[in-house]
Amino acid sequence: MSAARDMLCDTASAVFTEAASVGIGPVEDAGFGLLLVPEADGGFGGDWGDVNAVLWIAGHSVPDLPVAALILSGLGDVDPALHAAATVSLMAGAMGQALTLSIDHVNTRQQFGRPLGKFQAVQQSLAVMACEVRAVEAAAAALAARLDATGGDALAAGFEIAAAKLRANRAVGVVTSVAHQVHGAIGFTEEYDLHRVTVPLMRWRGTHGNDAHWAQILGRQVAGFGGRGLWEAMTARDA
Incomplete structure (x- = not known):
């Protein structure tokens, strides 16, 4: 940075x-x-x-x-697609907060004489959640880099916008469900902060294009590239 x-x-x-x-x-x-x-x-x-x-x-x-x-x-x-791009970054931050709250909770909440975080099932769930969060963060960073490389041209960054928004949308279900599962009843209370990020996440999933919308756009782009064309397009972006 x-x-x-x-x-x-x-x-x-x-x-x-x-x-x-x-x-x-x-x-x-x-x-x-x-x-x-x-x-x-x-x-x-x-x-x-x-x-x-x-x-x-x-x-x-x-x-x-x-x-x-x-x-x-x-x-x-x-371009409305830039609003979708910005939403991906918001979603990445909210997912990061959900993960932070979940880790803090399982490390302090005691059950059967030890922290919840010591139970393997809880650790596995949080590991899955963490992978989703980091994947969305990576997608948001790659999208931002592409927009900078194209001068903020949403059309030229269309592939990255579609891929990032779809990836973020699909992560919402896993992140919100695991977060609330490990928190138990306290995660649903008005006084606790978890709902401040999980409710917006569920709303953002359908804002500026839901799963089906971006999957269709991405699928058409990939089909249009063809096998060799897709490889060439991906490697050209890494150059």
């Missing part, structure tokens, strides 16, 4: 902590709506890697606030 992005993330964490109790105002005042606006136009001059990092923090700490919409508003009218 660059020094500039590191500083940006520190600022986002501080601003979102305040915004969690008072609303979107501090985020607007901090100028996050200018994140993608070029410096020559009075903006921050950030890239999609910056957006991914900031939205991960937003999904982790303030998933109920429209931070993604605020950031994209600085670009004016944008």
